[in-house]
Structures are given as structure tokens and as C-alpha cells.
Amino acid sequence: FLSRLRLLNPYSYRSVTFKSVDFNMASQNVIQFVVVFAMGLATHALPAGKAGRPAPVSSHISGKLSQGSPDEPLVRYLFNDTTSQTACLDGTPSGFYFRPAANAASAQKWVFYLEGGGLCQAPADCLNRSQGDLGSSKNWPTTWTDPTGLLTSNDSISSWATYNHVWVRYCSGDCWTGMRTEPDSNGLVYTGHLQILQTIDRFNTTHQLLSTAEEILWSGDSAGGLGAIQTANLVYDRMKPTTHLRVVPEAGWFLPSTAVAFAEWKYGIHLPYQDLATAYFDQTFSSYIDTRCAESQRARGKPEFLCLSSSIVWEHIQPPVFFAQNIFDSVQLGILGWDPALPAAAAFMADFGTAMIDDVWNGTKANTKDAVLLLSCLEHCNNLCPASTTRVNGYAYRDVLDDWYFEKNKLPHRIIDDCVLHGDRQPCNPSCKGICVIMGNHT
Numbered sequence: 001f002l003s004r005l006r007l008l009n010p011y012s013y014r015s016v017t018f019k020s021v022d023f024n025m026a027s028q029n030v031i032q033f034v035v036v037f038a039m040g041l042a043t044h045a046l047p048a049g050k051a052g053r054p055a056p057v058s059s060h061i062s063g064k065l066s067q068g069s070p071d072e073p074l075v076r077y078l079f080n081d082t083t084s085q086t087a088c089l090d091g092t093p094s095g096f097y098f099r100p101a102a103n104a105a106s107a108q109k110w111v112f113y114l115e116g117g118g119l120c121q122a123p124a125d126c127l128n129r130s131q132g133d134l135g136s137s138k139n140w141p142t143t144w145t146d147p148t149g150l151l152t153s154n155d156s157i158s159s160w161a162t163y164n165h166v167w168v169r170y171c172s173g174d175c176w177t178g179m180r181t182e183p184d185s186n187g188l189v190y191t192g193h194l195q196i197l198q199t200i201d202r203f204n205t206t207h208q209l210l211s212t213a214e215e216i217l218w219s220g221d222s223a224g225g226l227g228a229i230q231t232a233n234l235v236y237d238r239m240k241p242t243t244h245l246r247v248v249p250e251a252g253w254f255l256p257s258t259a260v261a262f263a264e265w266k267y268g269i270h271l272p273y274q275d276l277a278t279a280y281f282d283q284t285f286s287s288y289i290d291t292r293c294a295e296s297q298r299a300r301g302k303p304e305f306l307c308l309s310s311s312i313v314w315e316h317i318q319p320p321v322f323f324a325q326n327i328f329d330s331v332q333l334g335i336l337g338w339d340p341a342l343p344a345a346a347a348f349m350a351d352f353g354t355a356m357i358d359d360v361w362n363g364t365k366a367n368t369k370d371a372v373l374l375l376s377c378l379e380h381c382n383n384l385c386p387a388s389t390t391r392v393n394g395y396a397y398r399d400v401l402d403d404w405y406f407e408k409n410k411l412p413h414r415i416i417d418d419c420v421l422h423g424d425r426q427p428c429n430p431s432c433k434g435i436c437v438i439m440g441n442h443t
Contacts, residue, residue, distance in 0.1 A: 072099060072153075073097075073099070073143035073144055073145040074097035074098055074099040074143065074144050074145065074146075074151065074165055074166075074167055075097060075098060075099065075142065075143055076095060076096075076097050076140055076141065076142050076143065076144070077095050077096055077097070077098060078093040078094070078095035078137060078140075079093045079094055079095055079198060079202075080093050085181050085191060085194055086191045086194045086195045086198050087189055087191060088130070088135055088136050088137050088171035088172065089120070089126060089129060089130035089135035089136065089171060089172060089173055089188045089189065089190070090130040090131070090135055090136040090138075090187075090188065091183075091187070091189065092136050092137045092138050092171075093137055094137065094169065094171055094172070094191070094195045094198070095137055095140070095169055096166055096167060096168045096169060096199050097143070097144045097166070097167040097169065098164075098165065098166050098167075099151075099153070099164070099165045100164055101162060101163055101164045102153070102161070102162035103162055105162070106162040106163050106164070107164075108212050108213055108214040108215070109160075109162075109163040109164065109213075109214055109215040109216075110163055110164045110165075110166065110203075110209070110213055110215065110216045110217070111150055111151060111160050111163050111164070111165050111166065111216075111217045111219065112166045112168065112199075112216065112217070112218050112219065113146075113149070113150055113151050113165075113166065113167050113168065113219050113220055113221075113224065114168050114170065114176055114196070114219070114220030114221075114223075114224030114225075114227045114228055115167065115168060115169050115170035115220065115221075115223075115224050116170065116220060116221040116222030116223040116224040116225065116251075116381070117134045117170045117222070117223055117224075118134065118173070118222075118223060119173065119174070119175055119223065120135075120172075120173025120174060120190070120284075123184070123185065123186055126173055126184075126186065126188050127186045127188065129173050130186075130188055133171070134170060134171060134173065135171055135172075135173060135188075136171060137169065137171055140169065144167060146165075146167070146437070147387070147437050148385045148386065148387035148388075148435065148436045148437045149221075149385040149386065149387070149436060149437070150217065150219055150248070150385070150386060151165045151167055152386070152387075153165075157386050157387050157398070158386045158398070159386075159398075159401075159402045159405070159406070160217055163215070163217070164207075166199065166203070168195065168196065168199050168220075168224075170192070170223060170224060172189075172190050172191055172192035172195060173190060173192075174190040174191075174192045174193075174281070174284075174285040174287065175192065175223045175226045175227055175230075175254075175281070176192040176193060176195075176196060176220075176223065176224065176226070176227025176230065176231065177192060177193050177227070177230055177281055177285055177287035177288050177308060178190030178191050178192045178193055178194070178285035178286065178287060178288075179191065179193050179194055179285070179286045179287065179288055180284075180285055180286040181194070190284070190285040190286070192227065192285075193230075193231070193287070193288040196227070196231055196234075197234075200235070200238065210238055210239060210240065211240055213239060213240070213243045214242075214243065214244060215243070215244040215245075215246075216235065216239065216243055216244070216245045216246070217246055217248060217405065218231075218232065218235055218245065218246070218247045218248070218319075219247070219248040219249065219250065220249060220250065220252065221250040221251055221252075221381045221384065222250070222251050222252070222331070222380065222381050224250075224252070225249035225250045225251050225252020225253075225254075225381070226249070226252045226254050226310060227252075228247055228248070228249045228252060229247065229249050229252050229253075229310050229313060229314065229317065229321070230288065230290060230308065230313065231288075232247040232317045232318070232319055232321065233290055233291070233292055233316065233317060233318050233319075234288075234290075235247075235319075236318045236319045237318075245319045246319060246320055246321075246322065246404075246405050247317065247319050247320070247321040247322070248321070248322045248324065248401065248405075249310075249321070249322075249323060249324070250324045250381050250384040250385070251324070251325060251326065251329060251331075251380055251381035251384055252310060252323075252325075253310045253311070253314075253323060253325045253329075253356070253359065253360055254277075254309070254310055254332065255273055255274045255277065255309065255310075255311070255332055255335075255336075256274075256311060256332075256352065256355035256356045256358070256359045256360075257272060257274060257309065257311035257312070257355070257358075257359055258270070258272055258355045258358070258359075259272065259273050259274070259332070259336060259352055259355045259356075260272065260273055260336070261273055261336050261337050262336055262337035262338050262339075262342065262348055263337050265348055265351065266344060266348075273335075273336060274306070274309040274311065274312075275306065277308075277309070278303075278305045278306050278307075278308040278309050279303075279305055281305065281308045282304075282305035282308065287305070287308055289304050289305065289307045289308065290307050290313050290316060292316040292318075293307035293312060293313045293316040294307055296316060297312075311359045311363070314364065315367070320369040320370055320371070320404075321369075321370045321371070322370070322371040322372075322373070322401055322404055322405070322413075323360055323364070323370065323371070323372045323373070323374075324373045324375075324384045324397060324401075325356070325360055325372075325373070325374055325375070325384075326374075326375045326377045326378070326379045326380065326381075326383070326384070327353045327356045327357060327374050327375060327376050327377070327416075327417070327420060327427075328349060328352065328353050328356075328376070328377060328378045328379075328426075328427050329356070329379075329380055330378050330379055330380050331380040332352075332380075333349065333352060333378075336352070338352070346426060349378075349425075349426060349427075350424065350425035350426065351425075353376075353420065353425045353426070354425055356374075357374065357416070357420070357421075360372055360374055361374055361414075361416050365414075371400070371401075371404040371413040371414065372413075372414045372415070372416070373392060373395075373397055373400055373401075373415050374392070374415070374416040374417065374420075375390060375392055375417060375429055375432070376416075376417035376419055376420035376427055376428045376429045376432075377390065377427055377429050377432035378427040378432070379432055379434050381434075381436065382434025382435070382436050383432055383433065383434040383435070383436060384397060384436060385397070385435075385436035385437075386398040386401070387435065387436065388434075388435060388436055389431060389433065389435060390429065390431045390432055390433070390434075391429075391431050392415050392416070392417050392429065393415055393417065393418055395411065395412070395415055399411060400412070400413065400415060417429050
């Protein structure tokens with residue numbers, strides 16, 4: 001593994017020991033794997049599954065899926081089979097929150113939303129995370145509502161208000177990529193990818209999802225947005241060909257392909273941060289890697305783990321994707337060591353913004369099935385939701401997403417703030433204020 005990593009780094013000045021997840025760098029604070037993705041973070045028995053149906057993971061769960069009005073909150077369901085391969089970091093059951101469709105017309109229409117909430121960066125951090133809601137389900141509330149996002153039941157906010165709504169809780173610390181079922185030295189497991197498979201399998205058992213779904217909006221924010229991108233093809237391959245599947249990652253483009261750490265940038269060293277980040281994912285979490293992307297990487301003689309970067313995997317995604325992204329992603333800038341008080345902070349921000357534009361705007365032009373909304377804001381995902389008051393050249397995220405998803409084709413589907421193209425590559429949108437309720441309401 002280390003020899004593969006050194007191939008990515010011709011300067012050979014990094015010394016990396018992954019056994020203890022220690023990073024010794026020539027320059028201090030180069031790698032700060034404190035990926036603070038937007039926070040987003042009893043039992044009822046579901047009907048038993050059909051005998052003999054093959055499943056990638058166990059689908060036993062406790063709880064009963066009840067019918068109810070769209071005004072009711074989403075209700076918690078926990079996978080409680082002791083033979084299941086999936087669990088939160090601390091071994092407690094993983095799970096999801098569900099609200100059934102509001103009417104018969106929406107019975108086969110779905111919104112799946114992967115919760116965001118950061119990256120488990122090192123053994124001590126992982127252990128600390130396992131004691132809270134982002135690593136354990138023991139204190140998860142019994143219900144949850146989403147007043148501003150894609151899982152709201154308010155049809156004045158969302159065009160998908162009457163659909164079946166599934167909020168998949170994040171408690172694995174692996175950006176939804178992990179397949180590591182063997183506990184680490186602290187007794188923690190990383191099974192985010194397997195949790196996604198188990199959730200799909202459960203709804204196939206209870207609702208025949210794979211064969212009956214008419215529409216699926218597959219989404220998530222931050223770490224959940226990255227997870228939505230990484231699993232887009234997996235969902236696409238499992239659904240029937242006629243399913244109207246659309247992928248909507250909110251703040252999921254992690255990282256721009258040429259983005260570098262501030263501590264390196266200031267010395268003129270331009271080594272892509274994504275190389276080390278994706279290598280860390282692969283080594284620590286035994287991450288799932290998109291098969292189409294992996295095949296392409298092998299053919300080009302490049303490491304497969306680079307597919308864990310959105311900038312590499314996106315071109316292999318089969319279903320249409322709507323990329324909603326802040327150009328000056330505040331969390332990503334923080335990861336790279338940017339601080340507004342630092343000398344040359346504005347110049348570093350401009351270079352980062354240019355890298356994001358090159359990837360998400362210029363890099364995706366040839367893929368006409370996809371949509372792009374790039375906001376010139378210093379935000380993460382607090383302004384990326386249907387209720388957002390942020391406008392890009394006068395257009396609202398909600399309206400553009402609705403037009404693209406339902407193929408109305410009355411609005412442009414590739415929009416970037418004009419001010420950032422003609423200015424000095426600094427945040428320039430005057431309506432950036434974030435109002436999205438990432439955590440939602442719960443009881």
C-alpha cells in the first residue's frame with residue numbers, strides 16, 4: 001500500500017503509517033483529516049422477508065411499517081438481527097427513518113436521503129464518535145422531521161412531498177463507503193456501504209422496491225452527498241430499467257481534483273489532496289469502489305482507490321446527476337487548512353474556487369444528462385435545500401431541480417453565478433445565507 005502511495009507522490013517527502021493512522025509530514029498541519037461534513041445526525045417490527053430471496057446482507061429488522069398521513073414525522077427503524085454484518089461504529093444496530101407515501105399515486109415513488117456528518121479521522125476520533133449519534137444508535141430519537149429539505153411533507157417547499165421518504169442514518173464514520181466488518185483495535189466497525197445495501201434490501205422485501213419503483217430520487221448532503229455519488233451505479237444496476245432514477249448530491253463533490261493543502265500551497269507544492277484522502281479511505285474502511293470506475297482505472301494503470309474521489313468517479317455514473325455545490329465549500333477549505341486570517345488567504349481561496357469550477361463546471365460540460373448548480377458562496381450545505389432563499393442568477397435550487405427531475409425543460413439546467421466568472425474568484429453571491437435545517441426536528 002505504501003509503495004502505491006509513493007507512486008502518487010514523486011517528491012517522496014511524506015511518511016505515512018496507516019497502522020496507527022499517524023501522519024508525519026515535512027510541513028506541519030499539512031494533513032488535517034478532520035473532515036467536518038455538515039452535521040446531520042423501541043423499535044418497531046417490519047414484516048418478515050420472503051424466504052429464499054438472495055440478499056447481500058441480513059435483512060432482519062424490528063418494527064412495523066405503518067401507513068400514515070404525510071404530516072406525520074418519519075419513524076425510526078433499527079436492524080436488530082445479531083447475525084447482520086452492518087452496525088454503527090460501536091456495534092449498536094444501524095437503521096433508518098421512514099414515512100410512507102401520502103397517497104396511492106405516490107406509492108411507488110421514493111426519496112432516499114443519506115445523512116451527512118463527517119469522517120472518522122483516526123482511532124481516537126473514531127472512538128469519540130462512537131459515543132454519540134454519529135457512531136451509535138442507542139440515543140437516536142424515535143421520530144424525525146425535515147422542515148426544509150427533500151424529506152419534508154410540505155408540498156409548498158418540495159415537489160416530492162407525497163413520496164415515500166427514507167432518511168438513512170449515518171453512524172459509520174466512513175462517508176458511506178465502508179465494508180470493514182472486522183473490529184479494529186478499539187472494537188469499532190465501518191460498514192456504511194453495507195448499511196445502504198441492507199436498507200435497499202429491506203424495502204425490496206417489504207415493498208418490492210427493485211421491481212415496482214417508478215421513481216427514485218437518490219440524495220444526501222455532505223458525506224451523504226459523497227455517498228450518493230459513490231453508490232449511484234449500484235442503485236442503477238439493481239433497479240428495473242424503467243425506474244426514473246435521479247441522483248442529487250448536495251455538497252458531495254469532495255474534493256476538487258487539483259485542490260492542495262494550504263501548508264503545501266504556500267510553498268508552491270501542488271500535490272492533489274485527493275490522492276492521500278482516497279488512499280486513507282481505502283486502507284482504513286475497506287471502502288467499496290465503483291466497479292466501472294475501477295475497471296477504467298486499471299486499464300489506465302492508475303490506482304482504483306482514486307475512484308473514491310467525486311472528481312474521478314463522476315464520469316462513470318450512469319443515471320443522471322444534479323450536482324448542487326458551493327464553489328467555496330467552507331468545510332473543504334477548512335480541511336485544507338484555510339483560515340481567513342492567514343496571509344494569502346484570498347489567493348488560496350481563489351485557487352480553490354478555480355479548481356472547483358474546473359471540475360464541476362468545465363469538466364462536466366460534455367455530459368448533457370447531468371445538471372449543475374454552482375453557487376459562489378462560502379458555505380457548505382446550509383443553503384442547499386428546497387427551502388433555501390439563495391438564488392443563482394435569479395434561479396432557485398428548488399425550481400431548477402424540479403424542472404430537471406420532471407424533464408419540464410423550461411429552465412437552464414447548468415447554472416453558475418455570473419459574478420464569479422467575471423470577478424476575482426471570491427464569494428460574490430449576495431444571497432448566500434444558509435437557512436437549511438440539516439439536523440431536522442426530532443422527538
